[in-house]
Amino acid sequence: MKPRKLFSFLIATAAILAAGLSWRALAQQPPTNIKIEGTSTVQTVAVTDFRATGAAQQYMALFNATVTADLGASPLIKLVPKTLYPLQVPQSINDLQAGAVPTAHPASGLRLTDWGLAPVNANYLGFGYGAEQGSQFVLFGYFYSTSNAISTLQQAQLVAKPYTGTLDEDGVRRVAHQYAADILAVFGAKSLIGSRIIFVSDRTGSKEIWSMSYDGTDQRQITRYNTISTFPSVSPDGKKLAFTSWLRGRPEIVLFSLESNRRLNFYNQQASMNAFVDFTPDSKQVIFSSTANGGAAQLFTANIDGSGLRRVTASNAIEVEPKINPKTGADIVWVSGRSGMPQIYRMHIDGADAQRLSNGEGEATNPAWAPNGQQIAFAWTKGFEPGNYNIFVMDVTDSSKLVQLTNNEGRNENPSWAPDNVHIAYASKRGRSSQIWTMTADGKDKKQLTTQGSNEKPVWVAASQ
Amino acid sequence: MMKRNVGIALAVIALAITGACKSKPKVTAGPTAPLPQQSGNAPQASSTAPVISFFTAEPTTIESGQPSSLRWAVTGATNVVIDHSVGQVSPNGRRAVYPTETTTYTLTAASAGGQQTASVTVTVATPPPPVQPPVVSKQTWQELIAQLQDLHFEYDKSDVRQEDQATLSADANTLKTIFVNFPNIVVTIEGHCDERGSAEYNIGLGDRRASATKDALISLGVPGDKLKTVSFGKERPLCTDATEDCYLQNRRAHFNAAQ
Numbered sequence: 001m002k003p004r005k006l007f008s009f010l011i012a013t014a015a016i017l018a019a020g021l022s023w024r025a026l027a028q029q030p031p032t033n034i035k036i037e038g039t040s041t042v043q044t045v046a047v048t049d050f051r052a053t054g055a056a057q058q059y060m061a062l063f064n065a066t067v068t069a070d071l072g073a074s075p076l077i078k079l080v081p082k083t084l085y086p087l088q089v090p091q092s093i094n095d096l097q098a099g100a101v102p103t104a105h106p107a108s109g110l111r112l113t114d115w116g117l118a119p120v121n122a123n124y125l126g127f128g129y130g131a132e133q134g135s136q137f138v139l140f141g142y143f144y145s146t147s148n149a150i151s152t153l154q155q156a157q158l159v160a161k162p163y164t165g166t167l168d169e170d171g172v173r174r175v176a177h178q179y180a181a182d183i184l185a186v187f188g189a190k191s192l193i194g195s196r197i198i199f200v201s202d203r204t205g206s207k208e209i210w211s212m213s214y215d216g217t218d219q220r221q222i223t224r225y226n227t228i229s230t231f232p233s234v235s236p237d238g239k240k241l242a243f244t245s246w247l248r249g250r251p252e253i254v255l256f257s258l259e260s261n262r263r264l265n266f267y268n269q270q271a272s273m274n275a276f277v278d279f280t281p282d283s284k285q286v287i288f289s290s291t292a293n294g295g296a297a298q299l300f301t302a303n304i305d306g307s308g309l310r311r312v313t314a315s316n317a318i319e320v321e322p323k324i325n326p327k328t329g330a331d332i333v334w335v336s337g338r339s340g341m342p343q344i345y346r347m348h349i350d351g352a353d354a355q356r357l358s359n360g361e362g363e364a365t366n367p368a369w370a371p372n373g374q375q376i377a378f379a380w381t382k383g384f385e386p387g388n389y390n391i392f393v394m395d396v397t398d399s400s401k402l403v404q405l406t407n408n409e410g411r412n413e414n415p416s417w418a419p420d421n422v423h424i425a426y427a428s429k430r431g432r433s434s435q436i437w438t439m440t441a442d443g444k445d446k447k448q449l450t451t452q453g454s455n456e457k458p459v460w461v462a463a464s465q
Numbered sequence: 466m467m468k469r470n471v472g473i474a475l476a477v478i479a480l481a482i483t484g485a486c487k488s489k490p491k492v493t494a495g496p497t498a499p500l501p502q503q504s505g506n507a508p509q510a511s512s513t514a515p516v517i518s519f520f521t522a523e524p525t526t527i528e529s530g531q532p533s534s535l536r537w538a539v540t541g542a543t544n545v546v547i548d549h550s551v552g553q554v555s556p557n558g559r560r561a562v563y564p565t566e567t568t569t570y571t572l573t574a575a576s577a578g579g580q581q582t583a584s585v586t587v588t589v590a591t592p593p594p595p596v597q598p599p600v601v602s603k604q605t606w607q608e609l610i611a612q613l614q615d616l617h618f619e620y621d622k623s624d625v626r627q628e629d630q631a632t633l634s635a636d637a638n639t640l641k642t643i644f645v646n647f648p649n650i651v652v653t654i655e656g657h658c659d660e661r662g663s664a665e666y667n668i669g670l671g672d673r674r675a676s677a678t679k680d681a682l683i684s685l686g687v688p689g690d691k692l693k694t695v696s697f698g699k700e701r702p703l704c705t706d707a708t709e710d711c712y713l714q715n716r717r718a719h720f721n722a723a724q
Contacts (some may be wrong), residue, residue: 105620207700230700246695249653249695251668251696251698272676273668273696297672319669320665320666320669335666337621342662342663363666365663366665368627386661387660387661388709413663416644432705
């Protein structure tokens with residue numbers, strides 16, 4: 001080991017210990033004087049460009065770009081343009097100078113208040129550095145409040161943590177995602193690390209249920225029924241997967257344990273179709289669509305094993321895709337043909353107070369609740385010929401609050417929100433096959449996750465506890 | 466001699482009764498051997514010819530391998546033998562036989578006074594050939610199924626179109642023929658959709674198309690209990706082009722059959 005590398009290794013080791021201790025202390029005693037919940041103003045954040053030693057330096061541009069993209073995509077914070085930053089930036093916590101209000105001009109950049117006051121005006125500062133250690137990529141990431149109401153550096157510290165990954169683009173990108181997720185977690189955003197996307201793929205020749213990591217890696221086949229298995233949904237406790245399969249010739253509901261990878265009992269009604277399961281927030285009941293009444297498909301609720309059937313809708317129209325509000329469990333959105341072409345409706349889960357959310361234009365379908373229970377994403381042909389869907393987000397209490405997330409990017413369907421309430425997975429057909437993509441809920445940062453076969457119906461599932 | 470004459474007379478009466486009741490057992494009546502010469506030293510029994518009271522088979526007609534019960538009663542015999550490997554038997558008895566072809570069993574009763582025989586025929590009937598079901602080649606019902614034509618639908622609609630009424634009644638007639646001639650056939654009506662609607666809504670729509678087709682066929686006299694419905698939504702398209710012609714081909718009710 002060269003002396004310089006040895007030096008940085010020693011510093012890094014010391015920093016790991018220091019960071020580890022202070023991080024644990026922070027976890028036990030969160031600073032009570034920082035009010036995050038209930039803040040209505042968007043917090044401003046500055047994050048320095050990180051540098052690194054040795055072979056790690058070549059990946060730092062990728063690291064900085066990934067962190068900036070992740071933070072920039074979140075509606076919870078606003079990034080301060082880097083052109084406003086002081087010339088000197090801290091790299092390790094040893095660089096920080098304790099927080100007297102600066103009187104010297106220009107601001108050194110090494111005091112937190114240098115960042116909290118004009119021209120940067122950042123409420124928070126992120127900094128740190130990377131290193132190559134034993135062919136691993138190690139990053140020390142910090143995140144501090146710049147509030148001058150906080151008197152000690154210790155109190156201002158919100159994140160101080162070593163991250164490790166493989167010394168390549170994948171490893172560095174993953175570390176960057178983790179650091180950005182830890183910063184967003186300060187503002188209440190859930191991390192996506194460990195979350196998975198359940199989806200349908202025909203790459204084996206028949207439609208089967210698959211699962212992958214939220215970034216598209218680690219794609220695994222779940223079912224092997226060699227028929228059509230589709231329309232997956234996952235219980236909020238993450239333990240059960242439901243889908244619709246033609247195993248016995250007709251569309252039927254299959255309940256599957258994600259813990260044991262085995263089929264569970266589910267009583268299917270004697271009907272030409274039973275399909276589209278969604279779970280109540282307690283994972284104990286289901287709602288689905290069935291022709292058990294003999295006419296057009298209607299909505300029913302039942303116990304988790306299919307017993308205790310209760311009819312919810314009583315129309316002559318096709319009623320499909322019921323989705324229970326994950327926050328309240330009390331209201332549902334679904335798709336009905338009662339006014340003509342399929343549209344999105346909302347009502348109480350017992351069937352009362354049905355109201356149409358989409359305005360009747362074109363076809364509106366595939367509603368998906370945001371985890372906050374306030375918004376839905378859905379697919380709509382508004383402004384286009386039948387079949388040309390785009391993804392929209394709508395406030396369920398004010399349908400005029402409508403954002404279009406895709407446009408002229410093929411056929412876009414099946415939106416599903418990430419547990420962070422920020423990202424959305426969806427299926428986009430650009431050419432002959434459909435593929436799974438992710439984007440942020442404002443339509444930015446679109447990434448394709450699948451390439452093999454045709455892939456559709458993503459369902460974003462939180463990391464299992 | 467009086468006693469002997471009475472005995473013979475009784476035997477004749479017994480045979481007559483047996484013969485009247487059962488036509489089959491043929492007893493060769495009367496002594497077939499020369500009357501034994503009188504001998505004062507010989508025991509009474511041995512000087513008298515045996516008497517076969519009866520020798521019957523029940524039933525007299527069997528199928529190969531089934532049992533028939535031979536029964537007999539003989540008096541005054543020192544040796545009673547039935548042929549066809551039955552062998553020596555007691556004067557009164559029964560024995561089950563399992564002939565595989567029509568067989569005449571002969572009972573021979575012998576004594577020093579002579580011998581008597583009686584025969585009974587067990588007829589082995591050839592079982593009638595099993596009733597052949599009408600010979601149906603699979604080709605035939607499959608050909609009929611192949612005659613069934615798809616019905617087509619307007620976009621987001623499930624009612625049978627006016628221009629498909631002729632197809633509908635032709636299909637109804639074909640289905641009636643199929644169900645009369647092939648009672649085991651059940652026909653499944655598949656409802657399909659084009660690729661433009663959502664996959665989810667199309668499952669409901671395909672179900673309506675299959676069910677509307679079934680209702681229309683029932684109204685034309687097709688037995689509903691022979692018709693099943695299933696929706697495939699847009700999961701099994703016939704073609705994948707983004708043209709109105711292809712969309713129309715895919716918006717269909719299709720017939721499928723299984724025995």
